[in-house]
Amino acid sequence: MLKVSNLNVYYHRVIQALRGVSFQVPEGKIVSLLGSNGAGKSTALNAISMILSFQNGEITEGKIEFNGSNTYGKSPHSLVKDGMAYVREGRKIFSDLTVNENLVAASFALNKPPKKNDFDQIYDLFKPLSSRRRETAGYLSGGEQQMLAFGRALIGNPSMILMDEPSLGLSPVMVEEIFSIISRINNKLNTTILLVEQNANLAFKFSDYVYIIESGKIVIEGNVEKLQNDTDVQEFYLGIGNESYKSFKDVKHYKRRKRWLS
Ligand SMILES: Nc1ncnc2c1ncn2[C@@H]1O[C@H](COP(=O)(O)OP(=O)(O)O)[C@@H](O)[C@H]1O
Numbered sequence: 001m002l003k004v005s006n007l008n009v010y011y012h013r014v015i016q017a018l019r020g021v022s023f024q025v026p027e028g029k030i031v032s033l034l035g036s037n038g039a040g041k042s043t044a045l046n047a048i049s050m051i052l053s054f055q056n057g058e059i060t061e062g063k064i065e066f067n068g069s070n071t072y073g074k075s076p077h078s079l080v081k082d083g084m085a086y087v088r089e090g091r092k093i094f095s096d097l098t099v100n101e102n103l104v105a106a107s108f109a110l111n112k113p114p115k116k117n118d119f120d121q122i123y124d125l126f127k128p129l130s131s132r133r134r135e136t137a138g139y140l141s142g143g144e145q146q147m148l149a150f151g152r153a154l155i156g157n158p159s160m161i162l163m164d165e166p167s168l169g170l171s172p173v174m175v176e177e178i179f180s181i182i183s184r185i186n187n188k189l190n191t192t193i194l195l196v197e198q199n200a201n202l203a204f205k206f207s208d209y210v211y212i213i214e215s216g217k218i219v220i221e222g223n224v225e226k227l228q229n230d231t232d233v234q235e236f237y238l239g240i241g242n243e244s245y246k247s248f249k250d251v252k253h254y255k256r257r258k259r260w261l262s
C-alpha cells in the first residue's frame, strides 16, 4: 500500500535528515519505524504526508508510492482524500474547540460530509470522549487528547494511518488503551498502519514488521519474531543483556559496538 524508495531529505538545504531510506507497508499490516530521538522518524512521516515544505524540508531524491501511484507533486489534503490519515506527534488538536467541534473540523478535509454514524463509531471506540463531547478539548487529559487526535484521523475512514509516537508522555494504562484501539482498528476495519515509536517493546508487541532507523538510515529490519531473537536487537533496543553480564563485576572491559553503524 505504501512504498518508500531511496528517500533523501534535507532541511534548510543543508541538514540531511534521511539517507537513502526504503521501506514498505503492505495492506492490512502494522509496520513500525523504531528509533531514538532525532533518528528521522517524524521526517519520514512528514515526507510521506507531503508536509515537509512547511518545515523547510525537501525531498531531494527517492520515490514514494501510495496505492501504486507516485505522490510526487500531490498536496497534503489530496492525500487525505485518497485515504491517508496522519496523527502527528504532540497531539495536534484545536484546544479552544470542543471535542465534537474538533471532529467536525477534521471532517472538512474530506470529500463528502461525514454521517452521524461516522461520529458514533469514533465515540464508540473512544469511550472517554463520548461523555465529554461538549467540553473544551484543551481541558482533556493527555490520553484523552491523544484519543481525540486519533479520532480526528479516523473520521474519514482512512485506508491507512500514519501514527507518530502515540505513547509519548502517557501513563502505562493509557498507552495500553491507545494500542489496543490501534490493534482493534487494524483487525476490524483492516486499516493499514505505519507506526513510529521510540518504545521498542510496544513496537514489537503490536507490529507485524519493524524497521529500525538511526541517524536517518534504516539499519535493521525484519518481522517481529526474527528481530526479537536477534542478540543485537535484544541488547541495544530491548535492554535484554547477555546472561554473563548479570554480575557487574564480570562485565567485560570493552564496550560492544553497533557494528552496523560503521
Ligand atoms: N524543521 C527542521 N529544521 C531543521 N532540522 C530539523 C527539522 N526537523 C527535524 N530536524 C532534524 O532532523 C533530524 C531528524 O528529526 P526527526 O525526524 O524529528 O526525528 P525523530 O522524529 O526520529 O525524533 C534531527 O537531527 C532534527 O534535529
Ligand SMILES: [Mg+2]
Residues within 6 Å of the ligand: 041, 042, 043, 089, 164
Ligand atoms: Mg519525532
